Amino acid sequence: MTVYDDCHVGHARVLIVFDLIYRWFLNSGYDVQYVRNITDIDDKIINKSNDKGCKFNELTDKYIDSMHEDSKALNVIPPTFEPKATEAIPSMIKMISILVDKGFAYVGKNGDVFFEIAKFKDYGKLSKKNVDDLDAGSRVKIDDNKKSFGDFVLWKLSKENEPSWESPWGKGRPGWHIECSAMSSDILGESFDIHGGGQDLIFPHHENEIAQSESCHDYKMANYWIHNGFVNVDDEKMSKSLGNFFTLKNVLKKYSGEVIRFFVYKSHYRSPLNYSDQNLNDAKAAVEKIYIALRPYNCIQVDLDWSKASLSKIKDALDDDFNSPQAISIIFELINQLNKVTNNDLANEIYSVLKALGLMAIPQDEYFTKSSKIDHDHIEKLIQQRAQAKFQKDYQKADELRNEIDSLGVILEDTVNGTVWRIK
Template sequence: MLKIYNSLAREKQVFVPTTAGCARMYVCGMTVYDYCHIGHARVLVVFDVVQRWLRASGLAVTYVRNITDIDDKIIKRALENKESISQLTNRFIGFMNDDAAALGVERPDHEPRATEYVPQMLELIGRLEKNGLAYQSPNGDVNFSVRKFPGYGKLSGKALDDLRAGERVDVDTGKEDPLDFVLWKHAKEGEPFWASPWGSGRPGWHIECSAMSSDLLGQPFDIHGGGQDLQFPHHENEIAQSEGAHDCRFVNYWMHNGFVRVDDEKMSKSLGNFFTIHEILKKYDPEVLRFFILRAHYRSPLNYSDSHLDDARQALTRLYVALKAVDADLLPIDWEEPHACRFSQAMDDDFNTPEACATLFDLAAEVNRSKSPTLASQLRALAGFLGLLRRDPQTFLQAAPTSSGELSVEQIESLIAARAAAKKGKDYAAADQIRAELLAAGVVLEDGAKGTSWRRA
């Protein structure tokens, strides 16, 4: 029985889909004006695992992850680059897809772009105006009247008077209340715009998710996910817009992954500790980064550092070493087997991936001890629900990021051939020296009946 921690209820709750046998999930995606960073990687991987486990649980999943392709930062960057907005956003959508694919993230069922849903946004704003929850300011913007929506603050759990306008909420004299947020921005000279009943303009940030999710999933839908930083004001505003327009519940379960920190400090460009996926994958295998993310519970803070990535690489290597030692076909999972039961229970407990990973290591120890093809198959199959251990073990064990500074495959195999020649000539001292040189370079040799194989330490 799957339980999910519902941020709205502030407790774990048994997951009961709105429609039996189905699960409809929306996750806030990327604003595409720069490379994705480690925080984005966490969102991508966490909710990829959520949708994988929902499907493994027998549910027909509809997974939507949006793309924000119009906002202030995008407009500013395009002007700085002297390029069109579509050129900028299409380029970084491509980079985002490359990063996601490298991390083993499956494509969502729908990936709507904000610019494709302006008519639905306008219809939603019209509903809010009709319901007395939206008004046009003297400057031409259309704003949501926060104090007229009785449930505002229920997701963040704060009293209305204690709330303050969030980082991305524009506050100006045209608003009736500082907490009011913009639904439609009046067009400024040189900015892209669309026609509307309130004049030319473009959508505010919050309205896009309400429009896209309701159009693609209906209302209410089952799960809305995103980073903890979006809980207020973005998700709070989504609830107000959607429930204010449709007069019904918006979402049944809210999921928020925890913050990413770097060496125990908040990640920030101003602190110089801001890392993109593109940069990280120059030094580390993408499966190592995925494994590092999943070793922490999705609601916990995630502390990024090179030492933690190195540890994740060594740990993942142990799992692949166990598989390398046993030839095994991928068989159907035996859910009665103790490790599979433990794995399933962990995942049903609010997607407890740390416990699920611990189960994999215990199972790997059994594989090392017994050399059982059945258990090796079980190990690979269970790891697959986390998007792990999908590669040939030798491929992973010999892989190295291109700019890691490690010896190339050609260099290693040349040294192994030289060692074999030394052994054949009975120059064992030279052979031992080559083995020691390789080990110092992070390469482990394994001599066996079929010859010498190698892996990176």
């Protein structure tokens, strides 16, 4: 996360997708170290802090807190480590020094330090881009300070009134790409298992990370790369310029974090995700169906035997590149079974699978009755009056009370265990 503003729907997808992956590894018995880097110094942060007339770290602290609020609303587990770029400056300077000494980096005419992509023979292996095509296809004015169009900055000399740190090349600050390489190698080592992010990071960010990390350490940076797809809004790419940009806080005013998580799970993480009111309303209806199916049961979390026929298909789906849409489809097959016959064990299994995926975050009773606009005591009193009227066989009075309850936005359900209610 680059923390200069509130999270948007695209960030929500990243948070939820990698939370699913984190959860599934943990549920599969793996020992997981999950690092989520925070970029707390870059051009956007500096520009916005200047506009606001505040220190850059006051701005970033505010939006880090905002991100944590959003993560909690989405029931996202905190990562094992959440380093800030500004805490890893010494490691970045050390990496840049090694790259300069090994001939992969150079000081440009303006004093900035650049990585020379021509020196890294495997440049483009992640994005499948050809180095020669980068120069040939560029319409951008060539920067005379560096040797080639594709060379990227590792260290920027600071301008007046900009945050800066001492370095062998003068006071300045790191480039974006070196930040992530330093933070990840500090915590996970020179080579680790999985590196992830949104598809928009494949080039140039992740390509540049590979080039500088592998040139510095002489090790393969990551064994696997996982990238989630873009978020579209009504089939158009989300962007501020198109006016279809949604902050997560605004979306959470209308839909719960539970609904947003389910909405994200309904598409495979690598596929485009189409944000629309209709799709979120569908997700909301599906979540309600789950809660209604489990409501008659006082569900508890149980240890899951993934070898059982009812659960093995869910495991197979999630083991197959975290196929959440397939897993959700199988879960609904089990819910349909539960709707046909009372089965406490099956209810607990469904509940426990959903909990493992970060769903069922809202207590079952609270899901149906939580609302600041509903007077719970008044509803309970009307239900008691209706029960008394039915007992006295005053069915007209009972119907009138039911209609009154209905007018308050409440649905009654008469079950074998008594009358329960939920908000429309």
